[in-house]
Amino acid sequence: xxSEMSLKRILDARSVAVVGASRDExxxxxxxxxxxxxxxxxxxxxxxxxxxxxxxxLRCYRSxxxxxxxxxxxxxxTPAVTLPAIIEDCGRKGVAGAVIIAGGFSELGKxxxxxxxxxxxxxxxxxxxxxxxxxxxxxxxxxxxxLVGLNxxxxxxxxxxxxSGNMALHLITEARLxxxxxxxxxxxxxxxxxxxxxxxxxxxxxxxKTRAILMYVEGMHQGRRFLQQAYRTSRExxxxxxxxxxxxxxxxxxxxxxxxLAGISEVARTAFERAGIITVENSDELFPAAEALSGLPPxxxxxxxxxxxxxxxxxxxxxxLTDLGLKIxxxxxxxxxxxxxxxxxxxxxxxxxxxxGSTDADPxxxxxxxxxxLESEQIGALLIVGLFGGYGIRFAEQLRFIEEDAAxxxxxxVRESGKPIVMHSLYKYAKPHAHDLLRYYGIPVNDSVEISxxxxxxxxxxxxxxxxxxxxxxxxxxxxxxxxxxxxxxxxTALAQKRQALLELEAKRLLGLHGAPVTIDRLAATAEEAAxxxxxxxGPVALKICSPDILHKSDAGGVKLDVAGxxxxxxxxxxxxxxxxxxxxxxxxxxCIVSPMAQAGTEIIIGxxxxxxxxxxxxxxxxxxxxxxxxxVVFRVLPISRSAARKMLAEVKSSAILNGFRGGKAVDHEALxxxxxxxxxxxxxxxxxxxxxxxxxxxxxxxxTVVDARIILGKNNR
Numbered sequence: 001x002x003s004e005m006s007l008k009r010i011l012d013a014r015s016v017a018v019v020g021a022s023r024d025e026x027x028x029x030x031x032x033x034x035x036x037x038x039x040x041x042x043x044x045x046x047x048x049x050x051x052x053x054x055x056x057x058l059r060c061y062r063s064x065x066x067x068x069x070x071x072x073x074x075x076x077x078t079p080a081v082t083l084p085a086i087i088e089d090c091g092r093k094g095v096a097g098a099v100i101i102a103g104g105f106s107e108l109g110k111x112x113x114x115x116x117x118x119x120x121x122x123x124x125x126x127x128x129x130x131x132x133x134x135x136x137x138x139x140x141x142x143x144x145x146x147l148v149g150l151n152x153x154x155x156x157x158x159x160x161x162x163x164s165g166n167m168a169l170h171l172i173t174e175a176r177l178x179x180x181x182x183x184x185x186x187x188x189x190x191x192x193x194x195x196x197x198x199x200x201x202x203x204x205x206x207x208x209k210t211r212a213i214l215m216y217v218e219g220m221h222q223g224r225r226f227l228q229q230a231y232r233t234s235r236e237x238x239x240x241x242x243x244x245x246x247x248x249x250x251x252x253x254x255x256x257x258x259x260x261l262a263g264i265s266e267v268a269r270t271a272f273e274r275a276g277i278i279t280v281e282n283s284d285e286l287f288p289a290a291e292a293l294s295g296l297p298p299x300x301x302x303x304x305x306x307x308x309x310x311x312x313x314x315x316x317x318x319x320x321l322t323d324l325g326l327k328i329x330x331x332x333x334x335x336x337x338x339x340x341x342x343x344x345x346x347x348x349x350x351x352x353x354x355x356x357g358s359t360d361a362d363p364x365x366x367x368x369x370x371x372x373x374l375e376s377e378q379i380g381a382l383l384i385v386g387l388f389g390g391y392g393i394r395f396a397e398q399l400r401f402i403e404e405d406a407a408x409x410x411x412x413x414v415r416e417s418g419k420p421i422v423m424h425s426l427y428k429y430a431k432p433h434a435h436d437l438l439r440y441y442g443i444p445v446n447d448s449v450e451i452s453x454x455x456x457x458x459x460x461x462x463x464x465x466x467x468x469x470x471x472x473x474x475x476x477x478x479x480x481x482x483x484x485x486x487x488x489x490x491x492x493t494a495l496a497q498k499r500q501a502l503l504e505l506e507a508k509r510l511l512g513l514h515g516a517p518v519t520i521d522r523l524a525a526t527a528e529e530a531a532x533x534x535x536x537x538x539g540p541v542a543l544k545i546c547s548p549d550i551l552h553k554s555d556a557g558g559v560k561l562d563v564a565g566x567x568x569x570x571x572x573x574x575x576x577x578x579x580x581x582x583x584x585x586x587x588x589x590x591x592c593i594v595s596p597m598a599q600a601g602t603e604i605i606i607g608x609x610x611x612x613x614x615x616x617x618x619x620x621x622x623x624x625x626x627x628x629x630x631x632x633v634v635f636r637v638l639p640i641s642r643s644a645a646r647k648m649l650a651e652v653k654s655s656a657i658l659n660g661f662r663g664g665k666a667v668d669h670e671a672l673x674x675x676x677x678x679x680x681x682x683x684x685x686x687x688x689x690x691x692x693x694x695x696x697x698x699x700x701x702x703x704x705t706v707v708d709a710r711i712i713l714g715k716n717n718r
Contacts (some may be wrong), residue, residue: 091126
């Protein structure tokens with residue numbers, strides 16, 4: 001609520017000052033004033049230019065302080081270096097917000113970051129909120145508050161939040177040319193120096209003029225706060241998002257397998273889905289998806305009927321919908337009988353339904369068939385593909401009126417049934433009035449079968465989310481809630497010794513405190529101790545170097561497996577220690593860990609890391625030495641529930657191995673689920689943990705064992 005109120009005087013500003021106003025038509029300071037006048041902005045406009053008397057008939061002021069009346073919002077078009085003094089003026093004047101067009105801030109490196117931090121500090125001291133910097137501006141379409149310089153923005157109920165001015169231009173142009181839906185607001189987020197994505201989301205959630213929120217995102221500073229707000233917003237209004245930069249990025253990650261494997265695409269995709277956000281991967285899907293979600297009810301089940309006036313497009317639609325995870329069910333006999341009473345004997349009554357020329361003389365039959373299909377409890381939505389809207393063009397002029405009547409009837413049917421219709425038409429280019437009528441009722445019309453299918457898919461995805469909302473977690477940590485005193489002492493000791501990682505023995509002790517199944521290990525300081533410990537364990541053992549300075553033991557030649565016999569154990573100890581000293585001569589080597597060899601099973605990796613956008617995340621996948629080769633891993637933003645943990649097991653590509661491949665026994669899914677939840681609890685209990693790698697975990701049909709564990713520490717993550 002605090003963010004919503006702090007943004008109201010900005011996004012619903014009733015007065016605007018243009019700092020850097022100009023008579024030069026090529027400059028933003030001129031274009032902004034002209035656009036405000038053309039958009040019939042409802043409040044006063046105050047040009048700021050000490051060298052001019054007036055611009056476009058408006059009196060100019062030397063500075064913000066010279067304006068006699070209150071000012072809600074300042075549009076600043078001057079260079080970056082002028083900003084500190086101007087923001088100071090904004091604060092003294094009581095301006096609520098400043099829209100900063102200029103670049104030259106954090107996107108340009110250290111000096112730019114320092115300047116950005118300076119203006120944010122000044123603004124914060126005076127209670128001024130900053131949009132940007134490096135923003136294309138903002139628009140309130142309903143009041144004419146247009147600070148972008150883009151004319152003819154269609155008015156509607158979709159709020160647009162974008163980090164790219166060109167993407168905003170693309171979407172606004174697409175809406176103007178191809179749709180009857182438009183926008184309530186546009187905000188260019190820019191560098192997100194002050195106002196963050198989640199604050200805009202909170203404002204639009206409460207805004208009565210907004211029915212859906214459309215987003216283009218390149219990165220965000222407070223991703224977890226965004227997820228928490230999106231989780232609340234998506235229950236009220238759909239959020240549609242396209243994120244760029246989804247490929248894995250280079251750069252040196254922290255020393256763990258999990259850090260090297262975590263790509264932004266997988267982390268963001270699963271996080272957004274859990275928050276109820278509808279994501280698309282292609283820019284041409286973005287506005288059609290928003291149009292469908294803002295105008296139509298969500299789909300309550302995934303069974304779709306396809307109604308077509310030709311077999312080709314119907315077949316393509318069936319394939320695409322199936323690929324998108326939707327069902328094309330065989331129609332019940334009662335439904336087929338009703339359709340048979342309307343259509344010619346040549347019609348195909350199997351789903352997809354091909355009218356086979358039945359509509360050539362009467363396209364109103366589309367509406368009649370639509371009613372039969374949507375009245376069936378079996379069907380959740382209807383996709384119509386083919387020529388609708390073009391019958392009056394292709395066959396006879398008088399058919400236009402029949403199509404228009406059919407459009408009215410289909411629109412009313414959507415409202416009555418609460419089930420959506422999506423229209424594909426080859427005649428969209430001709431802009432027939434029947435299509436305008438469909439859009440009036442919220443039914444989108446597309447000239448692409450694939451885009452039409454995507455519209456159906458996002459409506460189904462949103463419906464599934466709303467149906468399972470109560471089972472979701474809200475991305476909020478209860479820090480320290482399950483911490484144990486001994487666990488806190490283990491971490492405190494390591495930090496007091498200025499170590500960045502727990503020793504493996506310490507990591508396993510911490511895991512064991514919380515119920516994780518770990519091997520029973522011993523630390524041998526000498527070869528003789530190692531031999532004695534191995535003898536006491538009564539079977540083959542594993543020897544691993546113990547050093548706070550060596551994280552990747554295998555890289556240092558610090559691991560020997562299946563070692564048996566006293567002399568062999570002593571020799572293995574000596575080889576490991578010598579190899580480790582060669583690998584890192586100054587390492588603090590404390591000896592070797594002696595562990596009984598784990599029973600055979602499937603090697604699993606479980607790990608956590610800090611994602612730069614979303615904070616702690618967890619990874620699950622096929623482990624062992626092949627983890628970085630196969631990369632068969634899935635991610636979730638923490639904390640997770642048991643149901644989320646079970647889904648992670650099912651989502652790895654090689655889940656067949658876990659389920660008993662080629663006659664093998666299935667691994668113990670509940671044991672792995674337990675371990676994932678324990679790891680989630682550990683991160684929530686000890687905010688000093690930055691990364692964790694359990695690799696391998698040996699999964700068997702009767703349990704699981706953590707064989708190797710690495711925990712990296714850092715500053716408190718709260």
